[in-house]
Amino acid sequence: MEMRSLGKTHIPITPIILGTWQAGKRLWVGIQDTEMIHAIKTAVEAGITTIDTAEEYGEGYSERIIAQAVADQRDRLVYATKVFANHLKYNQVIEACERSLKNLKTDYIDLYQIHWPSGSFKTEIVPIEETMNALNYLKEQGKIRAIGVSNFSCSQLEEAMQYGRIDSIQPAYSLFWRNVEVDLMPYCIEHQISILAYSSLAQGLLTGKFKSDHQFDPKDNRYANRLFQGETFKKAEQAVNQLRPIAERYQCTLAQLALAWLIAQPQTHAIAGVRNAQQALDNAKAAEIKLLSEDIELIDRIGQPVSNPFKNDTVMWTW
Template sequence: MDEKTIRREPARVRLGHSDLVVRPIGLGLMGMSQYYGTADPEASVATIQSAIDLGVDLLDTSDYYGASNAAPGRPVQGFGHNEGLLGRALKGRREKVVVATKFSARPTPEGRSVFDGRPEYVKAACEASLRRLDTDRIDLYYYHRLDPTVPVEETVGAMAELVAEGKVRALGLSEVDPGILRRAAATHPITALQSEYSLWERGVEDEILPECRRLGITFVPYSPLGRGVLAGRFRRGATFDIEDIRSTLPRFQGENFENNMRLVDALGEFGEARQCTPGQVALAWLLAQPYDIVPIPGAKRMAYIQENFRATSVPLSADDLAYLARLFDPAHVKGSRFGTVNAPRR
């Protein structure tokens, strides 16, 4: 390997200023409960256990995963479903992993969701998550989406009390701007910020990533494979079932999708020339960025988890990184990242 080649070995990395240490690629579990079609619960539990045995040690869930569906009127798994899956999978394996979950998106009887950052709800949500996960502590507890009616200092203050009580080890935020991030960090140390980031979604690069670096916060990209498109899962003209959230997202529609697939085709050619998959290239590109980054690609099948795990051994030169950044320049990607589905999408 020449001096210009950047490679990140699968050594463990520390999350922020905490004592939590994980491998460079985690696993997002949301798709096992909602948004990407149906999944068999027993198969999901077995897959999570196999992932842990493989060495995946950052597992990401939320109390909300299972409470929503991309298709209005379709049956849903139920609030807390995903945490329940993880709780079952952790039996006999709890000490091998860092468990990350989230709160704030609360479903209403009308089928909507509201974001609740009140201190009393923070504590009630944590207790419920602990029961579903069948554990005595949450390693990384995220404020999933901001409640605009409650100052972030009050919400994070309540989360800090959970740390003091030993129920939570470290705190995280999701999808917040730099100002909110600074206010939260001034209230209690923030270990991780989770937002969307990938070759085809670069909105965090200008302000969020530099602010994370300044504050010593690890950035955890969700949808690092662009909801599967960067993994080469689809072909031009693909359509998505009404139960699949991609059926509502502008980047997966019509001319936008056709344009974006041309970029993905070029990514596939790049990977093929290097004997790796496009998804492995996309993850390796993230790992090679000059920030503390731990992506959490989602997967339902063990074969995909193994493929993603091997991305840590994909070498990319400085020229490779520059080429990929130019290929997926934000001006080249057509369509906004969200449609009209009632949040949160992750």
């Protein structure tokens, strides 16, 4: 798989990144540890050597599952994890990083990210300067190699950049959710900041597996996802049906087509979660698809009726 550089660093990352929110189990149903470990191993074997996780995913459980799966291959992997919004004071950042290092069974984290801005989910407001000072210290100590942010607005990213180098931002971004294109993407292009898109398949909506009458378990986070509700769900189903002939022409699945479109966008890498080994293999193959420019534009137009109403919304869920 081709390698790209993370921001302005020399850290090589894959265009398809393995997402492991599911491995933490919290807010997901039907996740099996053995199946997840096998899926992680399979993704790495298939060339997806960049893995994204967070302390919040099952209170470190996802990080520990990753260690169980591939700790013996650490030297060929890039680990990206995150500190949550309730741990953004200086000492809390240091302590959270140490916990993640222990969970991942490693002595360094390639990319350490602020998961949500200070104040999110009614957390205490902490000045970004204080948080960045802690992250810069960890970088100086060699505990982390690069700093990233997640779920930040463009103005919040600009403020963080005043106190240190940010090499990535992790927003929700897919064919059906495109708020990032309004102002974040132009800023990232100008400053060579990598966009690590999460929910790159719109939480499975772009796979074509869900019909608009599907009912999610209330314990499943997709139960509160705006894209799976009412008229939006119906529009998404119609768009997916329009994408099917394009996928057939490229002899790929709908999911692979959506991932190929996403990684063709400027500065963008796609974080794709998995439940099993086959999904890991399928996601890896998406990196091999080279879409024609006219098809990129066609896919873009097909997705707009779903994404346009949410251009000014930053959070996909009604939490």
